[in-house]
Amino acid sequence: MLRRGYDHIMQRTSSRLLLVLDLVAGLVVAVVYLGFANMSSDDGLPAFAGPSWLGWTIAVAVGLPVAVRRRWPIWVLAVVTAALTAASLLDITREPYVAAGLAAYLVGLAEPVRRSASALAVALPVAVGGVIVGEAVITPAQDWRGAVGVAALVTLVIAASGAAGAVVRGRREEAERQQQRRAERALDEERLRIARELHDIVSHSLSLIAVKAGIARHVALDGREAQQALDALEVIEETSRSSLAAMRRTLGVLRTSGAPLGPAPGLAGLESLADEAGRAGVDVTLSVDGADGFSDDVELTVHRIVQEALTNVVRHAAPTRCRATVEADAFEIRIDVVDDGPAAGRMATTPGLPGGGNGLLGMRERATMYGGSLTAGPRPEGGFGVSVRLLHGERR
DSSP states (O other): OHHHHHHHHHHHHHHHHHHHHHHHHHHHHHHHHHHHHTOOSTTSSOOOOSOHHHHHHHHHHHHGGGGGTTTSHHHHHHHHHHHHHHHHHTTOOOSSOHHHHHHHHHHHHHSOHHHHHHHHHHHHHHHHHHHHHIIIIISOSSOHHHHHHHHHHHHHHHHHHHHHHHHHHHHHHHHHHHHHHHHHHHHHHHHHHHHHHHHHHHHHHHHHHHHHHHHHHHHHHHTOOHHHHHHHHHHHHHHHHHHHHHHHHHHGGGOSSOOOOOOOOOGGGHHHHHHHHHHTTEEEEEEEESOOSOOHHHHHHHHHHHHHHHHHHHHHTOSEEEEEEEEEOSSEEEEEEEEOOSOTTOOOSSTTOOOOSHHHHHHHHHHHHTTOEEEEEEOTTSSEEEEEEEEOGGGO
C-alpha cells in the first residue's frame, strides 16, 4: 500500500512538472517570436513590417499552444503549424520550426501510429510550402536552392520529432505488455502453488481418513473391538480439523486484509506426519540429519514432499513399514521415502483408492523449483521408493 501510494504521488508530481515545463517552453517561444517581430533588417534579412498587434498575435499563436500540447496534441500541431507558416510569410520566423517539433513529438507520443502519421502528413506540406514561399517568393532572402535547404531542415525537425515520439510510445507499450505478461505469469505460478498446497493437504488428509473409515466400518460390522472403532473415528475427527485449518491457512493468502497468517509447516512438522501415517497403519522410521538453518520456503518444500510420499504409502501399501530420511549438506538436500510394500499375506488396508498421478507431478515440480530431481518407482527387493534431490546454497 505504501509503495502504491508513493508511486501515485510520484506520478502526479511528474505530470505537474511536465505541465510546468510545457508552460515555460510556450512562454519562451512566444517571447522569442516577439523578439523576431521587432527585429530590424540591419543584418540583411527581411524584417517584419506589419502592425505590432499582428506580431503579438503570431507570437502568441506560435508559443502558447505549446503549453497545452499534452491535452490536445493534434490541435496544437495544427495551430502552431498554421501560425509558423504565417510567420514565414510575414518574415517573423528565423528558426527551423522548433515549436512545431515540440507539438509533433507529442502527436507521435500520444496518438496511434496511423493517426499521428496522418497529422504529420498534413502538417509537413503546409510548413514546407510556407517556408519556400516565404523565403523565395514573397520577400526573397535567398535563392530557391537556399529556400529548399531551409525547408529540408524544417522537415527534418518536424518529422524527426514525430518519429521520436512514436518510438517512445512503442517502447512504453512494449514495456506495458511485458509487465502484463509478468503479472499473468506470476498469477499462474501462484495458482499452481496454491493448487499444489491444496492437493498435498487434501490428498494426505483424505487418504488417512479413508483408511480409518475403512477400519471403523470393518470393526462396526464385526461387532467387536469398539475401542478400536472409537480410535479410528477420533483420528478421522483430528485429521479433518487439522486439514481444514491448513486449507484455511493456505487460502488465507487470497484475503485482502492484513490479518496475520499462521506459520507454514516445516521440518518441525515431519514428526507429526510420521505420527499420522502411523495411525493409518504405516510404521514410519524418520531420520533427519543436517537439515537446519533453511528458509521457510525450503522447509515447506521438504515438508510437502515428505507428506506426499507418505500419503502414497498410506494409499497404496498400508499396513507396512516405511523409512523416511532427510539429509542435507552445504549444497544439497536428499529426501528418501521407501516402503516394504504391504505386509506379507495382507492386502492394502484401503485398496483401490484413486490416485491421479498429481502427487508425483507435484513433487517433481517442487524439486524442479530448486534445481533438483525426483526418482520414483518399485524397488527390486519389494515396495516402492521416492528419492528427491534439492539444490540450495551456491549450487542453486
